[in-house]
Amino acid sequence: MKTDVAIVGAGPAGLSAALYLARRGLGVVVLDEYFRAGGRLAGQLYENPKKPPGQRLWDGKAIAEKLSGDVKKAGATILTGVSVWEIAPGSGVFISGGPCQKIAAKAVLIATGAAERAMPVEGWTIPGVMSAGAAQVFANVHGVLPGRKVVMAGIDPLSITVAGELKKAGVEVVGIFLPPPGILAGSSGLPQWVIGELSRSADMAPGTFLKMAGKLFGGSYREVGARLCSLAPANIWGIPLHLRKAVIRVEGEEQVDSVLTARISHDGKIEQEDCRIEADAVCLSGGLYPLTDLIAAAGCPLVSMPGLGGMVPLHGPLLQTQSKGVFLAGSVTGIEGAPVAIAQGHLAGVSIAAFLGRLGKGNRHELDRAVEMVGQAREESPLKFYPGADGARKELAALWDRWKINSAGGNYA
Amino acid sequence: MPDDKLIVCRCEEVTLDEIKKAVKDGASTVSGIKKRTRACMGMCQGRVCQSLVKKVLAHESGNQADSIETATSRSPVRPIQLGEII
Ligand SMILES: Cc1cc2nc3c(=O)[nH]c(=O)nc-3n(C[C@H](O)[C@H](O)[C@H](O)COP(=O)(O)OP(=O)(O)OC[C@H]3O[C@@H](n4cnc5c(N)ncnc54)[C@H](O)[C@@H]3O)c2cc1C
Numbered sequence: 001m002k003t004d005v006a007i008v009g010a011g012p013a014g015l016s017a018a019l020y021l022a023r024r025g026l027g028v029v030v031l032d033e034y035f036r037a038g039g040r041l042a043g044q045l046y047e048n049p050k051k052p053p054g055q056r057l058w059d060g061k062a063i064a065e066k067l068s069g070d071v072k073k074a075g076a077t078i079l080t081g082v083s084v085w086e087i088a089p090g091s092g093v094f095i096s097g098g099p100c101q102k103i104a105a106k107a108v109l110i111a112t113g114a115a116e117r118a119m120p121v122e123g124w125t126i127p128g129v130m131s132a133g134a135a136q137v138f139a140n141v142h143g144v145l146p147g148r149k150v151v152m153a154g155i156d157p158l159s160i161t162v163a164g165e166l167k168k169a170g171v172e173v174v175g176i177f178l179p180p181p182g183i184l185a186g187s188s189g190l191p192q193w194v195i196g197e198l199s200r201s202a203d204m205a206p207g208t209f210l211k212m213a214g215k216l217f218g219g220s221y222r223e224v225g226a227r228l229c230s231l232a233p234a235n236i237w238g239i240p241l242h243l244r245k246a247v248i249r250v251e252g253e254e255q256v257d258s259v260l261t262a263r264i265s266h267d268g269k270i271e272q273e274d275c276r277i278e279a280d281a282v283c284l285s286g287g288l289y290p291l292t293d294l295i296a297a298a299g300c301p302l303v304s305m306p307g308l309g310g311m312v313p314l315h316g317p318l319l320q321t322q323s324k325g326v327f328l329a330g331s332v333t334g335i336e337g338a339p340v341a342i343a344q345g346h347l348a349g350v351s352i353a354a355f356l357g358r359l360g361k362g363n364r365h366e367l368d369r370a371v372e373m374v375g376q377a378r379e380e381s382p383l384k385f386y387p388g389a390d391g392a393r394k395e396l397a398a399l400w401d402r403w404k405i406n407s408a409g410g411n412y413a
Numbered sequence: 414m415p416d417d418k419l420i421v422c423r424c425e426e427v428t429l430d431e432i433k434k435a436v437k438d439g440a441s442t443v444s445g446i447k448k449r450t451r452a453c454m455g456m457c458q459g460r461v462c463q464s465l466v467k468k469v470l471a472h473e474s475g476n477q478a479d480s481i482e483t484a485t486s487r488s489p490v491r492p493i494q495l496g497e498i499i
Contacts, residue, residue, distance in 0.1 A: 033491070086488035096493040118461045120429075122419055183472045184421070184429070184465055289464065296486040304479040310464070311483050 002104045003027040003077075005352055006093050008084045008294060009111035011039020012338045013330025013345035015067045017109050020349030022074035024358060029103055030076060031095060033083040037071075038064030039113055040331075041338050043136040045165055048382045060338065061140065087298040091325050107325045107352045111345065112291045114309065114331035119154045119179045119188075119286035122249045128256030132162040132285035139169040147281025151259050152176040153247035154285030155194050157383045162283065164237045173239045174277055177261060178246035179286070181268045188286065190268035191243050200387030245274055250282050288335045288385060295332065298323060303399060307388030308334025316400045317371065318351040319344065322407075327352055334392065335385040336378065343377035346370050421469070422462040424455020432466060436473040443467060443484040456492060459484060 005021050007014045010032035022028045030037070044060030068078060082098040092104040116131045123129070128147065130138075132154070135146040149172045152163050163173045181189035188194060233240035242261075248270065249260040258278050263271040289310035296302055300321050302311040312334050319327050329348035330341035347370040353359045354367060378390075386392075417430040427450045435449040443459070446452055446466050453459030453466060463484065471478040489498070 083491040083493070085491045085493055094488075094498075096489075096491060096497050101497060115460055117464050120419060120421060120465065125420055125423060183468055184419075186468055186472075186478070286464075291460075293458070293460070293486045293490040296483075297488045297490050302483060306479065310479075 001029065001100045001102070003029045004105060004356065005029075005107045005109060006031065006103045006105035007109040007111060008032075008093060009039060009113055009330065009332075010034075010037035010068065010078055010080065011111060011113045011330055011341060012041045012064070012067065013113070013332075013341040013348070014039070014109065014111035015064075015071050016342045016345030017111065017329055017349040017352070018071045018076045018078075018345075019067065019074055020346055021352060022071060022076040024349075024353050026353065026356070026358060028071075028076035029105070030071065030078045031082045031084055031093065031098070031103070032078070032080050033097075035081050037068040037078050037080060040133075041067075041341075043133070043140045044338060045140050045168070046161065046382070048380070050380050050382055058338075063338075084294060087294060087323075087326060106356055107327065109327045109329060109348050109352060110295045110313075110332055111328070111330045111341075111348075112294055112332045113341075114288040114335055115291045116158075117286035117289055119284040120184055121153060121180050121247055121282075121284060123251055123256075124282075124284060126250055126252045126256050127254065128252065128280060129250055129282045129284065132159045132283045135166060135281070135283045136162045139166055139171070145169060145171050146283070147256075147279065148172060149174055149279045150281045150283060151247060151277060151279045152283045152285065153259075154179045154188065154283075154287075155198070155241065155243070156188070156285055156287050157198070157385050158288060159283070159285035160198075160236060160241070161383070162285070163239050166283075167237060167239060174279055175233065175240040175242050175245075176236070177242045178244075178264055179284070180246050180248045181264060181270060189246065189264075191264060191266060193268075195243060197387060246270070247282070248273075251276075256280055256282055288331070290332045290334060292332060295321070295326070295328065298326065300326070303396065305334065305392040305396060307386050307390075307392030308396075309386055312396065314396070314399060314403065316404070317397055318354075318367065319348045320351060320355070322403070325355065327355075334389060334396075336389060337381045337383065337385070339377040340374065340381060343370075343374040347374055421465050422450075422452035422455065422459075424457050424461075425451040427452040427462075429469065432469045433473060436470060441470065441474060442482060443470065446470065447484065453484060458490070 004027040007030045018028045041060040041064040047056040083096045084093045086094040138144045138146045179185040233242045248262045261274040295313045300313045329344040350370045419429045440446045467481040470481045
């Protein structure tokens with residue numbers, strides 16, 4: 001199969017790039033290993049208080065369906081159930097599960113998104129234990145409740161978001177707890193660290209963070225700032241948020257029947273066993289990281305950027321990489337929300353059109369406009385997944401400039 | 414928590430204790446852990462457990478987790494059938 005642009009990942013980033021490119025008249029094939037298009041967007045359902053009233057609801061499933069419908073109408077091909085296992089050296093991709101083995105293309109966009117970090121707890125291999133993201137997919141994509149009584153372990157923007165979504169879907173969320181302290185949880189098992197991260201993620205003090213979070217789901221908000229460091233749980237959308245208690249074991253024979261919790265000291269040590277809580281499902285959350293396997297295997301250097309969720313591929317301001325004709329967009333460049341992924345996908349689309357000489361002379365301003373739109377989407381994001389994302393983006397830009405100066409072939413877009 | 418029971422790599426069923434022992438045995442990289450224990454070498458190719466393995470390596474050697482290098486990604490990055498490449 002031959003096309004102009006092969007796009008790996010039919011999430012918001014890949015789809016919005018496909019839309020732009022197909023409308024410009026380029027041949028586009030979008031590939032995704034999942035059985036349907038939409039990526040992580042399909043699981044999202046929340047309200048954004050930073051938007052004007054009337055525009056606040058973010059119904060990811062509806063947005064994903066509209067976007068993939070538009071992409072097809074514009075003439076692009078979307079192939080689902082197809083895994084990409086290598087970026088072809090010339091250009092294009094090798095695939096598995098599709099109508100052929102290779103898609104030859106003049107440019108490739110890698111929009112593989114993010115993956116979840118594991119957060120092991122003793123008993124985490126018992127059926128009924130799943131990642132927070134899996135519970136989100138069960139509830140919001142498939143309309144299946146992951147359990148009747150659910151315990152969440154791991155406190156971060158994703159786990160709090162998913163807990164709220166599960167509650168909305170009718171699940172009894174017994175509480176959100178710290179993960180078991182130890183080497184594997186590291187700092188995410190320390191109460192003070194967790195509070196600091198949460199408030200920095202929302203660019204504000206812990207009390208204000210919870211207030212805003214309360215608004216997000218329209219739930220009741222009580223004055224909790226002062227109680228954050230005490231043993232009493234904070235209350236978020238009516239769900240107890242335990243900043244001084246951890247899940248230390250999951251129990252059950254054939255499937256989960258309970259969890260054991262413990263009180264945690266300020267410096268993250270188990271003080272004493274607390275109680276056994278009945279539950280039929282447990283969600284574990286360890287945060288998100290960019291899924292870079294494919295782009296890294298193509299030789300693209302990875303740099304460590306904790307503010308973006310871990311190791312990210314080195315890339316330029318127009319989402320280009322060191323490999324000519326290979327571009328990136330979305331969470332693979334760093335963990336941010338779906339609106340940012342959509343804006344980045346559009347930017348990658350414009351950038352690829354320019355690379356292929358298909359932007360048209362009078363249209364250079366489209367590139368500047370697309371860059372601006374990414375900035376705007378960032379400002380309007382209700383939550384940052386990692387504090388320090390802005391600083392990390394700047395650092396990355398500086399690294400890219402240094403590479404360009406040091407290399408002869410930095411002639412892109 | 415008993416480290417000998419806590420599974421870190423689910424694909425290959427490697428416990429925390431086994432990873433710690435591999436570090437004592439001289440492993441200082443993710444690749445060293447892979448060769449000694451098979452952690453990160455199953456179906457998911459470390460997508461789930463590599464960050465955990467890095468944490469154990471960092472902790473046992475007194476370093477920061479991001480100072481431990483990520484194992485080199487190699488294609489095929491997904492499980493495929495032999496017939497698809499030959
Ligand atoms: C579990 C989870 C929950 C999240 N929840 C939220 C949330 O509630 N709110 C929010 O704003 N953001 C959330 N995010 C962040 C999310 O990454 C962004 O919102 C957005 O979906 C990123 O878009 P994307 O297009 O970059 O990637 P994704 O939406 O992740 O799409 C990437 C796609 O690439 C496909 N893919 C990856 N590798 C291959 C391959 N080798 N071959 C073929 N296909 C491949 C995947 O199947 C996937 O469909 C979540 C992320 C995760 C991982």
